[in-house]
Amino acid sequence: MPEKSSVDAVVVGAGPAGASAALELARAGRSVILLERGPFPGAKNVYGGVVYGRVLDEVLPGWWEDAPVQRWVTRRSTMMMTPTQALTIDFRTEDWGNAPYNGMTTYRADFDAWLAGKAVDAGAQLVTSTVATELLRDAAGRVVGVRTDRPDGDIRAELVIACDGVNSFLAKQAGLLPQTDAEQHTLGVKETLALPRKTIEERFGLSGDDGADFEILGCTGDISGGGFLYTNRDTVSVGVVLSLTGLAKSGRRPEEVLADLKAHPAIAPYLRGAELKEYSAHLIPEGGYRSMPPLTTDGLLVAGDAAAMCLAAGIWLEGVNFAIGSGLAAGRTAAEAIATGETSRLTGYRKRLEDNFVLTDHKNLQGAAHLVLSERVQQQYPRLLCDFAQEVFTVRNPEPKPGLGKLFRRTAARHGVRLRQLAADAWAGFRIFG
């Protein structure tokens, strides 16, 4: 690494947001250093299911030809469960198994390294095994670079883009993010388990490069959260996502909550005989739009998880695509600002995000996290729906079949669910998701 180097921009964190920002800057002809604290991009990263690559169409046409894909998701299930029941909406389509594809499963060590490689191909300088320890400021307080943990490792730059993840110490240091904010975060814990490729395809009903992704509600006991199960080529990944405050209060260990999900009668048959290849954990900024920090300050832009751009909205669980989307926007804004010399005016960044899916989706779905993590959606409704399904499908000859409306009202009453509350939540859900 050049000592006391001076570049147009320094991007901190070579995850999807950072790699995308560096790609845009390099393509605009700007000198850019992409800093990564791990030994390679992706070494510190964990995700919970699917990477949606559509956002790459514009910058990497045909990206699916060489992206490090495990499987293309052609089967998507939403499962609501109680300790002994599961009600699943199961969807599959061949369309998602053909170009341009919808979503892929991947290993982040592969995917992030691949995307960072695209930035390097475009001219960005990737520097790994280096932590950005603090922001450098000039006398006026403007951010003018970062200090690193290398000897003589100050890097001066016109602009800094912080893509340093969910714990972004740079955004915290800049006063954009609070030091701690447990209520807006969940903990994801995951096991990646080896199974023969053929076994995976038989159990999940897949063939070729097709893959399955299950999202699960009601599988985390007293702790708000959810679960997931998805297929890779010759491994499956299973995990739970736990509200930090709920986990703190519960007295339970994360891997025990995950063990309960793995032992569930609807999940266990998929995992029988599988061997643990890697246990992992990562925080997720699930607070959404309402917990987002200011996205810029003088000389600094924030993108990806550092800007809380994970979408946890019930049927939509996305993050890598928002990281890429915000990274591209930050890179474009930075390149323009450097070109015009107006590096203090970075308002174009927010405008860009509002004009595309990143802030539009987050803004539209801003109430979702609150609703999805509510006790009713977490506990009452899965029990109600599973019991209702059981009542509907239980045959009680010679007693005649009851009307579904009556059955539903009876089941709701048994679970203490007031129909007025259910209607209110349905209306709230319609307003959020409609």
Next chain:
Amino acid sequence: MRQYPDMSFEDRMDTVDFEVGQRPHITVDSDICRSCTTKECVHACPAKLFVPTGDGGILFNYEQCFECGTCYQICNKAGAITWTYPDGGHGVVFRKG
């Protein structure tokens, strides 16, 4: 009570790669921990890095840290847990994240 016999926690952690650094990137002030009655870090840490001691303090290990941040996010006692990233190139290395 459900049993969790699938594997020992030590075997579980053996599936994860770590490039252990010299510098502990977590430090814990046991004097502050002694006044904490709940000690959420002990059960919530997914890598089980925090162990209560007989005198009410906390013993910790930084070597097998996932760098998730759960401990400092949920800690109720200001200044009890000091948490940074490990030095560049060190710490957890996920291969299948």
